Amino acid sequence: MSERVALVSGAARGIGLEVVRELASDGMTVFLGARDVAAGEAARAGLGEDLAARVVVVGLDITDDVSVAACAETIREHAGRLDVLVNNGGIILDRGESPLEVDFEIVRRTVDVNLFGAWRLTLAVLPLLREAAPARVINVSSGMGQLDEMGTISPGYRISKLGLNGLTRMLHSALFPQVSVNSICPGWVKTDMGGDGAYLSIADGADTILWLARMDSDALPSGGFYKRRVKIPW
Numbered sequence: 001m002s003e004r005v006a007l008v009s010g011a012a013r014g015i016g017l018e019v020v021r022e023l024a025s026d027g028m029t030v031f032l033g034a035r036d037v038a039a040g041e042a043a044r045a046g047l048g049e050d051l052a053a054r055v056v057v058v059g060l061d062i063t064d065d066v067s068v069a070a071c072a073e074t075i076r077e078h079a080g081r082l083d084v085l086v087n088n089g090g091i092i093l094d095r096g097e098s099p100l101e102v103d104f105e106i107v108r109r110t111v112d113v114n115l116f117g118a119w120r121l122t123l124a125v126l127p128l129l130r131e132a133a134p135a136r137v138i139n140v141s142s143g144m145g146q147l148d149e150m151g152t153i154s155p156g157y158r159i160s161k162l163g164l165n166g167l168t169r170m171l172h173s174a175l176f177p178q179v180s181v182n183s184i185c186p187g188w189v190k191t192d193m194g195g196d197g198a199y200l201s202i203a204d205g206a207d208t209i210l211w212l213a214r215m216d217s218d219a220l221p222s223g224g225f226y227k228r229r230v231k232i233p234w
């Protein structure tokens with residue numbers, strides 16, 4: 001297989017599904033990671049016949065070592081390489097809480113998905129990224145994980161995304177230039193997570209991810225945090 005290959009976690013809906021749609025329309029082979037394969041297949045069918053032909057649904061729960069290993073194996077068998085990993089799957093469980101009234105079980109579950117999930121998946125597909133070098137990892141973080149802006153609501157979500165940004169820096173140091181690794185903040189996006197009050201469309205929310213996924217390798221930055229295609233402070 002000579003065309004470029006991408007994997008997007010948490011891609012049966014929201015920002016992840018939009019990234020799948022756009023990368024498939026670029027002509028990439030896209031693995032659509034979904035916890036619920038039936039939901040993933042329904043999302044794939046909704047892309048229309050032409051795009052669906054470029055999309056492979058793969059069961060993927062990023063908290064589960066077995067699921068993650070099976071996903072990597074599926075990509076190895078079908079494609080043998082991975083050019084773009086989008087660590088998109090994520091949850092927010094503590095919308096009102098402050099760090100002074102924290103439920104550590106909620107923090108633990110959030111970190112398990114948003115930080116350990118992205119870390120686990122990246123390590124599982126690393127041999128495939130190396131096969132495609134120069135390859136890229138795009139970690140879908142949040143301004144709520146920005147030290148520069150650190151507030152109080154949703155401490156579990158904030159600490160998970162702060163950790164994800166730390167992972168971006170560590171993996172950049174360990175892997176660049178073979179693999180470039182960046183964090184992005186999509187902004188406040190109208191998805192199930194963002195809710196109706198959000199001001200950005202799903203297409204706008206996917207834009208910075210797609211900008212990094214599409215950029216020429218020669219120009220591709222690494223080790224940074226981007227929002228609306230602009231580098232922002234950690």
Ligand SMILES: NC(=O)c1ccc[n+]([C@@H]2O[C@H](COP(=O)([O-])OP(=O)(O)OC[C@H]3O[C@@H](n4cnc5c(N)ncnc54)[C@H](OP(=O)(O)O)[C@@H]3O)[C@@H](O)[C@H]2O)c1
Nearest residue numbers: 010014015035061062088089090142188189191192193194
């Ligand atoms: N929307 C915003 O305003 C906003 C702002 C900043 C950052 N973000 C980030 O953007 C990313 C996408 O969010 P979204 O707005 O598109 O939210 P969403 O519509 O709620 O989608 C979240 C996705 O993550 C998946 N997911 C949850 N737990 C998972 C697990 N254990 N393994 C694999 N996938 C899992 C979900 O899968 P299921 O369908 O199986 O539940 C779903 O596909 C997240 O990382 C989020 O933190 C969003």
